[in-house]
Amino acid sequence: xxxxxxxxxxxxxxxxxxxxxxxxxxxxxxxxxxxxxxxxxxxxxxxxxxxxxxxxxxxxxxxxxxxxxxxxxxxxxxxxxxxxxxxxxxxxxxxxxxxxxxxxxxxxxxxxxxxxxxxxxxxxxxxxxxxxxxxxxxxxxxxxxxxxxxxxxxxxxxxxxxxxxxxxxxxxxxxxxxxxxxxxxxxxxxxxxxxxxxxxxxxxxxxxxxxxxxxxxxxxxxxxxxxxxxxxxxxxxxxxxxxxxxxxxxxxxxxxxxxxxxxxxxxxxxxxxxxxxxxxxxxxxxxxxxxxxxxxxxxxxxxxxxxxxxxxxxxxxxxxxxxxxxxxxxxxxxxxxxxxxxxxxxxxxxxxxxxxxxxxxxxxxxxxxxxxxxxxxxxxxxxxxxxxxxxxxxxxxxxxxxxxxxxxxxxxxxxxxxxxxxxxxxxxxxxxxxxxxxxxxxxxxxxxxxxxxxxxxxxxxxxxxxxxxxxxxxxxxxxxxxxxxxxxxxxxxxxxxxxxxxxxxxxxxxxxxxxxxxxxxxxxxxxxxxxxxxxxxxxxxxxxxxxxxxxxxxxxxxxxxxxxxxxxxxxxxxxxxxxxxxxxxxxxxxxxxxxxxxxxxxxxxxxxxxxxxxxxxxxxxxxxxxxxxxxxxxxxxxxxxxxxxxxxxxxxxxxxxxxxxxxxxxxxxxxxxxxxxxxxxxxxxxxxxxxxxxxxxxxxxxxxxxxxxxxxxxxxxxxxxxxxxxxxxxxxxxxxxxxxxxxxxxxxxxxxxxxxxxxxxxxxxxxxxxxxxxxxxxxxxxxxxxxxxxxxxxxxxxxxxxxxxxxx
Numbered sequence: 001x002x003x004x005x006x007x008x009x010x011x012x013x014x015x016x017x018x019x020x021x022x023x024x025x026x027x028x029x030x031x032x033x034x035x036x037x038x039x040x041x042x043x044x045x046x047x048x049x050x051x052x053x054x055x056x057x058x059x060x061x062x063x064x065x066x067x068x069x070x071x072x073x074x075x076x077x078x079x080x081x082x083x084x085x086x087x088x089x090x091x092x093x094x095x096x097x098x099x100x101x102x103x104x105x106x107x108x109x110x111x112x113x114x115x116x117x118x119x120x121x122x123x124x125x126x127x128x129x130x131x132x133x134x135x136x137x138x139x140x141x142x143x144x145x146x147x148x149x150x151x152x153x154x155x156x157x158x159x160x161x162x163x164x165x166x167x168x169x170x171x172x173x174x175x176x177x178x179x180x181x182x183x184x185x186x187x188x189x190x191x192x193x194x195x196x197x198x199x200x201x202x203x204x205x206x207x208x209x210x211x212x213x214x215x216x217x218x219x220x221x222x223x224x225x226x227x228x229x230x231x232x233x234x235x236x237x238x239x240x241x242x243x244x245x246x247x248x249x250x251x252x253x254x255x256x257x258x259x260x261x262x263x264x265x266x267x268x269x270x271x272x273x274x275x276x277x278x279x280x281x282x283x284x285x286x287x288x289x290x291x292x293x294x295x296x297x298x299x300x301x302x303x304x305x306x307x308x309x310x311x312x313x314x315x316x317x318x319x320x321x322x323x324x325x326x327x328x329x330x331x332x333x334x335x336x337x338x339x340x341x342x343x344x345x346x347x348x349x350x351x352x353x354x355x356x357x358x359x360x361x362x363x364x365x366x367x368x369x370x371x372x373x374x375x376x377x378x379x380x381x382x383x384x385x386x387x388x389x390x391x392x393x394x395x396x397x398x399x400x401x402x403x404x405x406x407x408x409x410x411x412x413x414x415x416x417x418x419x420x421x422x423x424x425x426x427x428x429x430x431x432x433x434x435x436x437x438x439x440x441x442x443x444x445x446x447x448x449x450x451x452x453x454x455x456x457x458x459x460x461x462x463x464x465x466x467x468x469x470x471x472x473x474x475x476x477x478x479x480x481x482x483x484x485x486x487x488x489x490x491x492x493x494x495x496x497x498x499x500x501x502x503x504x505x506x507x508x509x510x511x512x513x514x515x516x517x518x519x520x521x522x523x524x525x526x527x528x529x530x531x532x533x534x535x536x537x538x539x540x541x542x543x544x545x546x547x548x549x550x551x552x553x554x555x556x557x558x559x560x561x562x563x564x565x566x567x568x569x570x571x572x573x574x575x576x577x578x579x580x581x582x583x584x585x586x587x588x589x590x591x592x593x594x595x596x597x598x599x600x601x602x603x604x605x606x607x608x609x610x611x612x613x614x615x616x617x618x619x620x621x622x623x624x625x626x627x628x629x630x631x632x633x634x635x636x637x638x639x640x641x642x643x644x645x646x647x648x649x650x651x652x653x654x655x656x657x658x659x660x661x662x663x664x665x666x667x668x669x670x671x672x673x674x675x676x677x678x679x680x681x682x683x684x685x686x687x688x689x690x691x692x693x694x695x696x697x698x699x700x701x702x703x704x705x706x707x708x709x710x711x712x713x714x715x716x717x718x719x720x721x722x723x724x725x726x727x728x729x730x731x732x733x734x735x736x737x738x739x740x741x742x743x744x745x746x747x748x749x750x751x752x753x754x755x756x757x758x759x760x761x762x763x764x765x766x767x768x769x770x771x772x773x774x775x776x777x778x779x780x781x782x783x784x785x786x787x788x789x790x791x792x793x794x795x796x797x798x799x800x801x802x803x804x805x806x807x808x
Contacts, residue, residue, distance in 0.1 A: 046767045047072060047095070051800050056807035059086055059157050064804040065791035066091065071783055072761035072769040072799070075311040077791035082154040084314050085328050087804055089158025089185070092308060096325040096763040097162065098172040099304045101182050102709060104189040104326060107196035108132050112383040114180050120383060124391050125267055127379045128407060130400040131199065134423045135191035141425040142191070148430055152187045155328050159185040173765060174710060180384075193326030194429065198422040200299070202454030204269045205350040206535035208261075208416070209639040211486040215260050216638070224649075225641040228533055229526055231648060234543045236345075236457055236471060236518040237506045239525045246504045248529040253479035254493040259354045259486050263416070265408045266637040272536055273727045273737050274299055276343035277564070278459040279517035279545060280467040282510065287556040290748040291461040294560045295332055295341025296739040298732045301706040303716060303771060305759030307332075307741045311788060317437040320753065320787055322741045329432045332743060334753060337439040338462045339745040343518045345455035345471050348534045349421030351482075351496075353398050353489030357413045362394050362404075366490040372397065398489060399423055417489055419496065424474055426452030441466045441509065448472045449502055457518035463747040469516040470507040471523045475500045478531045500530050515549045517542070519730075539644035540570040540728045557754070560744045565780035566730040572616050573604040575647045579619075582671040583678070592682045606698055607724040613698035617726070618685055623677035629661060643728065698724060704733055706758050706774060708765075712736075716765045721758075723778040742782065750789075754782035 048068070057064075062079040064087045069075065074091050078084035093100060105111055109126030111119035142148055163182050175181060214222050276297040283289050299306055307322040312330060321333015332341050357374075358364040364371040375395040382388055394401040396417045403409045403416035427450045434447035444460045448470055451458075455473030460466070476483075476496040487494040506523045508516060519542035523532060548563055549555070580600060588596065595615050602612035620643075625632065627650070628640045641649075649656055654670035661667040667676055685696065694700040699722045708716035725731030725738065732738050738758075746752040758777045762769040773783070786797050 045764070047762060047764075047769060048799050051802060053800075053802060055802055055804045057086065057090055057158070057804050058161050058807040059154070060804060060806040062806070066802045066804060067788065067791065068799045068801070069786050069795075069797045070799050071309075071773070073309050073311070073786070075313070075786070075788045075791075077313045077788075079314065081314060081316075082150055084312055085151045086154040086158035086161075088310065088312060088323070088328065089155040090162045090804075091158075091310070092323070092325050093159040093162035093185075095761055096304055096308055097159075097182060098174040099709065099763050100159070100325040101185075101189075102174070103196055104192040107192040107199070108135070109379075109381065112381055112389070114178050114384060116384045117386050120381060120389055123381050124379075124389075124407065127381070127391065128393055128400055128402040129199065129203070129267070130393075130395075130402075130418065130420070130423055131192065131195050133395075133400065134198070134420070135188055135195045137423055137425045138194065138428070139188055139191040141427045142187075142429060145427065145430065148427070148433070149187075151328055151433065152190060152429070155190065156185050156187055172763060177710070190326055190328070190429065193324060195422065197324065198428075198454050200270050200274055201344045201456075202347070202349050202420075202422055204272065204536065205348060205352070206639050207350075207352045207483065207486055208263050208266050209637050210484055210535070211258065211260070212262055212636045212638050214258075214485065215262060216634075216636070225645060226535070226639075227645065229522065230537070230539055230644055232543065232644075233522050233525065233537075233539070234546050235525050236469065236521060236523045236542075237508050237528070238511050238513060239527075240512070241506075241508055241524070241527075243527060243529055246529055248504070249477065249498065250529075251477050251479045251482075251497050251531075253481070256488070256491065256493055259488050261354065261410065261486055262636050263403070263408070263410060264636050267402065267408065271300065271737060273732065273734065274344060275346070275520035275538060275732070276341075277517075277519045277541060277545060277730060277732075278341040278343045278457065278469075279515060279549070279563075280339075280459050280461040280469075281549065281555055282467050282514045283465045285514035285549070285554055286746075287554045288746065288748065290746050290752075291463070291465055291467055292555070292557060292560060292744065292746045293334075293339040293341060293459060293461040293467075294564060294742075294744045295343070295459065296564055296742045297332065297342065298738055299740040301704075301733075301736050301738055301740065301758050303706055303708045303718070303759050303765075304763035305740065305757050307757050307759075308761065309755065309757075309785075312436065313788070313791075318787075318789070319436040320751070320785055321743065322755070322757070327432070328429060329436045331432055332741060333436075334745045334747070334751050335436065335438075336463070336751060337747075338435075338444060338460065339747060339751070339753075340435055340444065340461075341459045341743065343457045343459070344520050345457050345473060345518075345523060346520045346534045346537055347455040347471075347473060347475060347523075347532070348483055349453055349455060349473065349475065351419045351487060353396075353417045353419060353487050353494065355396060355398075355401055355415040355417050355489045357415065360413065362401075362415075365396055367397075368490070368492050374401075396489065416486070421453040421455070421474060421476075424452050426450070426474070428452060440464060441468060444468070445470065457523070459516060459518065461745070461747055466510060467516050468507065468509040469518060471505050472502075473505070474502075475505065475530075478533075480531050481533070482531070484533055504530070513550075517545050517549065519545055535639065536642075538728075539642065541730050541732065544568055544570050544730050557744055557746055557752070561754070561780065561782065563730060564739065564742050564744070565725075567606045567724040567726075569604050569606050569613070569616070569726070569729055571620075571643055571647065571728055572602075575620075575650065576602075576604070576616070578651050579674045579678075582674055584675060589682075591686065592679060595682050595685070596678070605724070606726050606729060608697065608699040608722045610698045610724070611696040613724075613726075614696045614701040615681065615685065617698075617701070618681040619678050622680045622684070623673055626661065626667070626673050626677050627659065630658060702726070702735055704735055704738070704778075706771070707736060718771055718774055721774065721778045739777075742777070744782070751785075751787050753785040753787060755785050756782045
């Protein structure tokens with residue numbers, strides 16, 4: 001009997017031991033997770049409480065001093081560039097290791113290795129987009145520059161020095177939740193991180209959707225609903241810009257027809273609201289007489305934040321601003337002489353070619369009168385807890401055949417190949433290394449020459465008083481409508497023939513109006529001598545910004561802060577008066593009349609307590625869907641007209657044929673659409689209030705949150721943030737998207753700079769620096785950026801210091 005009890009007790013103990021050390025589904029091994037020596041308890045720390053005053057870092061040539069200010073921003077002072085970027089890698093890993101690695105796994109299509117089979121299709125998509133292919137091309141280009149290679153490797157070694165210093169208990173909590181450990185950093189991972197940003201900002205296109213639309217509804221309708229230039233455009237480069245000095249080589253459109261295919265499903269696209277605002281004013285337009293520059297990139301709002309703020313200094317340079325964990329140097333920032341920022345240039349740099357394979361083996365494809373050999377790449381997708389998944393991706397000279405008979409394709413012998421600017425050999429990293437040390441306009445302009453994709457609007461200001469804006473990227477010189485629709489890959493006439501010379505990209509320096517700005521709108525007017533197209537130019541923020549700078553003679557830093565927090569909805573202001581004029585109030589219920597009255601009293605600002613903003617948002621969404629009801633629930637992928645063009649048609653062609661609704665015969669005109677969509681909105685909001693118990697205040701309805709990268713894990717995220725604005729508004733904060741870094745820099749004798757982002761410097765949810773800036777960000781407040789001149793500068797803003805010395 002004793003032996004039976006012993007056996008039962010032993011089996012029970014072994015079962016507990018197995019259960020505590022085994023991962024079941026999404027649940028981490030609870031023994032490891034709860035262990036007092038290595039579990040999540042070890043992450044309940046704040047960096048300033050455990051900082052070591054002296055750190056030994058392998059590979060350093062000279063001592064490095066790092067001063068942390070009250071926001072945990074590191075101010076790094078090194079004696080040479082290799083030590084500087086080795087330290088940058090080490091410190092970034094100290095505070096953002098899991099994010100640093102996770103983003104490159106996402107970029108390279110490796111998430112299945114850490115989260116399991118749920119990520120297989122995502123990983124297939126990343127590999128079929130050629131993310132690794134593009135990173136390899138970039139890395140080959142970077143390796144041609146020995147001095148840059150030294151810095152890339154120093155950064156790599158700094159990250160790895162930190163990884164090697166960690167015990168299991170010191171790993172970030174996400175490793176413990178997902179039950180894996182970091183692997184060594186490589187220079188390719190830096191290239192993958194930059195590809196991640198390229199895909200985010202230049203990974204969209206509408207070629208296949210446009211092709212579907214034309215086949216369904218005809219070219220005339222397409223041209224009306226999707227014009228290349230809008231009536232009220234206010235382009236990035238002022239319309240008075242003279243292009244006559246450009247020696248233009250026109251590319252004539254060949255006599256060709258686009259393939260007329262249907263495709264039912266297209267790949268997931270980046271968020272169409274990925275964009276930014278930036279602007280700069282000249283000394284003559286500044287209250288202080290100093291140039292001032294601002295930037296706020298609009299991206300997904302995540303914890304940890306996409307940005308990590310640092311000051312990076314050597315005897316040759318002293319730079320401050322937002323860095324990208326995984327890349328060297330400051331990406332958006334300033335030094336003592338210049339400031340710069342970026343917005344997405346919103347350019348179509350991804351085209352699709354229909355590929356005709358010779359046979360089912362896909363070993364060759366037709367090109368003019370010959371058959372060209374394909375290249376076959378076997379992608380090995382490792383899956384946590386499951387067998388390896390293999391995917392064969394065929395490459396042509398255009399790029400990867402993303403769509404084929406195994407992946408969203410239409411036929412055994414047909415595929416669609418991607419030609420993408422993101423795959424071009426590039427040295428984007430060098431652009432930022434050069435900007436960090438640039439002293440004037442000429443050095444800024446020279447730095448941009450390395451930058452290939454994504455096309456960006458680089459805004460610039462210098463202490464000397466120059467302001468400028470370049471639309472920079474390696475951009476194909478296309479014939480009219482080339483790349484707007486699916487193209488015939490068997491016909492060489494559809495090839496990209498050449499690139500726009502870099503010095504003939506659109507740019508302006510010191511314009512007469514005294515300011516430069518961009519907000520993802522059309523880069524130029526029709527007079528620019530090269531063909532320019534994209535399917536998603538911004539139409540509202542840019543006009544509010546430009547009108548603001550036309551509104552008075554001089555501006556100061558506070559004006560810049562006010563503008564970055566501006567919640568005025570130009571879309572609402574341009575359409576609501578027309579809607580109100582057409583409303584038949586005689587049949588409204590008391591509830592409908594009250595909500596309409598709220599709209600009538602609205603100043604069009606989407607502030608946190610504005611109930612009208614909520615009513616308008618629901619009214620607009622219903623109106624838009626009713627207007628384009630023919631374009632919903634189709635069995636092919638298709639895009640719908642922009643908000644601007646929808647509004648233009650409603651106001652200028654109120655009897656347009658598409659405004660009728662077959663299932664609702666009484667709706668025939670824009671006036672009918674206004675009325676019915678309003679009544680539906682009132683009903684929808686009444687039901688929503690009853691269901692949620694919430695008020696109609698805009699902040700309650702919008703529900704802005706900053707979610708953790710692991711699908712907004714509630715314990716690691718922040719919800720229901722009190723902030724106004726919305727997409728299409730200068731303060732572009734929507735539910736989970738918006739200004740990811742706000743920066744303002746005045747360039748006087750010394751930089752006077754301010755910044756804020758919705759997060760914190762630490763990637764550790766157990767640290768007080770994890771989300772400590774969010775409340776100030778929602779309130780429109782800023783942190784004065786403490787620009788240190790030297791490592792030993794005394795200040796009560798220094799929280800603690802670290803001395804890094806070479807490890808012997």
